[in-house]
Amino acid sequence: MSALTFTLRSAPAQRVDVGALSPAALAGGAVSDIAAIVLHVGKRAVRADQLFEIAGDDTTDIVFRGDCSKLERIGAGMKSGRITVEGDAGPYVGQGLLGGTITVAGSTGAFCATGMKGGRIDIAGDVGESAGGAIPGEMKGMAGGLLLVGGNAGDRLGDRMRRGQILVSGNAGDYCGTRMIAGTIAVAGMPGAYPAYGMKRGTLILSALPARMLPTVVDCGAHRLGFLSLLYASWKGLPGPFGALDAGACTVRRYMGDMAVSGRGELLVRG
Amino acid sequence: MIINGVAIDDTFAEAFGMRGIRLIITAYNETWALHSANALTGFATSVIACGAEAGIERMMSPEETPDGRPGVSVLLFAVSSKEMIKQIERRVGQCVLTSPTSAIFAGLDEGDPVPMGKTLRYFGDGFQTSKQIAGKRYWRIPVMDGEFLVQDTARMVKAIGGGNFLVLADTQVQALEACEAAIADMRKLREIVMPFPGGVVRSGSKVGSKYKALSASTNDAFCPTLRGATKSELDERIGAVLEIVIDGLTDASVKKAMEVGMRAVCRIGAAGGIRRLSAGNYGGKLGQYQYHLREILK
Numbered sequence: 102m103s104a105l106t107f108t109l110r111s112a113p114a115q116r117v118d119v120g121a122l123s124p125a126a127l128a129g130g131a132v133s134d135i136a137a138i139v140l141h142v143g144k145r146a147v148r149a150d151q152l153f154e155i156a157g158d159d160t161t162d163i164v165f166r167g168d169c170s171k172l173e174r175i176g177a178g179m180k181s182g183r184i185t186v187e188g189d190a191g192p193y194v195g196q197g198l199l200g201g202t203i204t205v206a207g208s209t210g211a212f213c214a215t216g217m218k219g220g221r222i223d224i225a226g227d228v229g230e231s232a233g234g235a236i237p238g239e240m241k242g243m244a245g246g247l248l249l250v251g252g253n254a255g256d257r258l259g260d261r262m263r264r265g266q267i268l269v270s271g272n273a274g275d276y277c278g279t280r281m282i283a284g285t286i287a288v289a290g291m292p293g294a295y296p297a298y299g300m301k302r303g304t305l306i307l308s309a310l311p312a313r314m315l316p317t318v319v320d321c322g323a324h325r326l327g328f329l330s331l332l333y334a335s336w337k338g339l340p341g342p343f344g345a346l347d348a349g350a351c352t353v354r355r356y357m358g359d360m361a362v363s364g365r366g367e368l369l370v371r372g
Numbered sequence: 373m374i375i376n377g378v379a380i381d382d383t384f385a386e387a388f389g390m391r392g393i394r395l396i397i398t399a400y401n402e403t404w405a406l407h408s409a410n411a412l413t414g415f416a417t418s419v420i421a422c423g424a425e426a427g428i429e430r431m432m433s434p435e436e437t438p439d440g441r442p443g444v445s446v447l448l449f450a451v452s453s454k455e456m457i458k459q460i461e462r463r464v465g466q467c468v469l470t471s472p473t474s475a476i477f478a479g480l481d482e483g484d485p486v487p488m489g490k491t492l493r494y495f496g497d498g499f500q501t502s503k504q505i506a507g508k509r510y511w512r513i514p515v516m517d518g519e520f521l522v523q524d525t526a527r528m529v530k531a532i533g534g535g536n537f538l539v540l541a542d543t544q545v546q547a548l549e550a551c552e553a554a555i556a557d558m559r560k561l562r563e564i565v566m567p568f569p570g571g572v573v574r575s576g577s578k579v580g581s582k583y584k585a586l587s588a589s590t591n592d593a594f595c596p597t598l599r600g601a602t603k604s605e606l607d608e609r610i611g612a613v614l615e616i617v618i619d620g621l622t623d624a625s626v627k628k629a630m631e632v633g634m635r636a637v638c639r640i641g642a643a644g645g646i647r648r649l650s651a652g653n654y655g656g657k658l659g660q661y662q663y664h665l666r667e668i669l670k
Contacts, residue, residue, distance in 0.1 A: 277376075285503070302501065324518055327512075328505070331438055331439055331503075335506040349440055
């Protein structure tokens with residue numbers, strides 16, 4: 102068996118919801134059935150094979166090729182298997198992901214990993230705004246699993262995040278960890294202004310503080326936090342700077358906030 | 373059966389089904405990990421009055437522990453799941469939470485859940501936080517030296533308590549030295565503890581008493597000072613009897629510990645004043661497990 106490959110015939114002019122092209126939805130389907138799946142390009146309904154050249158037959162291993170930046174909801178609701186995007190991807194990558202892995206060689210649009218509950222998403226490039234965040238109308242964003250970002254993250258990273266881990270090798274935008282409920286976000290580069298805005302609980306691990314900080318995030322001093330050794334050990338071997346962290350180096354400067362809300366969140370700055 | 377001049381009685385040790393748990397305590401250094409472990413396993417010689425039987429299984433190097441610090445592996449045994457849960461809450465709460473720099477983790481991945489951080493977290497008065505790392509939940513409880521890290525839930529398994537053997541010697545000192553040698557060898561084994569002081573017990577008991585309030589009393593048949601006054605199991609040469617009691621996580625580990633211990637005693641042999649090896653039992657009517665000495669030493 103070879104990977105089921107969807108190669109875009111040409112870059113679509115409008116957004117396309119490809120949530121239906123996930124391992125669970127395609128399981129057991131013949132190539133002819135998959136070709137007949139109706140997708141929507143803007144308001145126009147098209148067959149999958151009008152949009153993609155389809156090759157291969159392994160529905161647990163799906164590959165998207167071409168300029169996929171207009172493809173939305175890649176891997177939405179996936180329970181197991183693997184999806185590889187050999188370039189950029191659109192918004193809502195891995196929305197509601199339950200298991201399996203999604204790998205994007207390029208960058209993604211907004212709301213990557215929103216509602217994700219399990220599994221792993223690896224983005225080699227950047228993620229747009231509200232990665233791991235809640236889409237409008239939802240009470241919570243990411244609720245489990247691991248989102249690895251090789252590049253930078255946009256504003257409002259982890260907005261209303263409930264559980265899980267987001268590791269960003271590059272920089273993060275403004276309001277990182279805003280309205281966070283629980284979970285862990287780590288940023289190896291610089292965060293933008295006002296991290297932990299409206300943060301209730303959860304952990305932000307940063308390398309440095311931005312110049313613009315909220316007055317409602319309070320300094321609690323430098324401490325050795327034992328849980329970090331377990332956390333760092335669990336990251337060992339991951340691509341990027343977090344996979345190489347020394348599990349014994351768990352002394353950090355601890356800030357708590359946002360005191361404007363419940364203030365049980367923490368912002369840990371590594372030494 | 374006679375080994376190196378030591379007569380092996382044709383009898384068996386009678387052991388009971390218990391609930392067992394392994395916990396890993398870590399701290400800033402080995403000394404403080406041991407302080408905590410000694411407190412947790414303290415006053416845990418017999419379930420008759422202590423609620424649990426416990427001991428230190430082994431020391432653990434930083435490479436072996438979950439948080440990369442020196443640690444101690446302890447085993448604790450109780451007669452029921454309910455009692456185990458009660459004992460863990462009390463002992464971890466009073467002996468590990470209180471001990472400077474300590475952290476505690478589950479030492480078994482399988483088995484029935486025993487709340488640990490799950491109940492102790494309330495000490496944090498709302499400042500406690502949980503973290504799920506690699507599929508396991510931990511609680512971070514703010515304390516005066518930083519944070520107490522405790523795993524949410526530990527696991528208990530079906531285990532065995534009361535494996536034993538009796539060392540019958542010419543003198544008290546000879547019996548004691550033989551038991552010390554046995555304990556030294558047995559402590560190299562995993563999955564077992566010897567819960568009595570130094571691993572050795574002198575007050576072996578029989579079921580029942582002339583006093584109605586007591587369910588157990590001194591095992592007069594093995595008391596050398598009563599040799600002429602009671603139906604004694606001792607001949608005129610035996611001056612002292614000591615017992616080694618073993619609790620283990622598995623049947624095989626208890627059996628192995630008995631073998632290792634008894635062979636250590638036999639190595640000293642009759643030349644060192646050791647006359648017999650025997651075992652404590654209740655006629656096979658009470659315990660689910662029987663460890664026949666001669667089979668083990670075959």
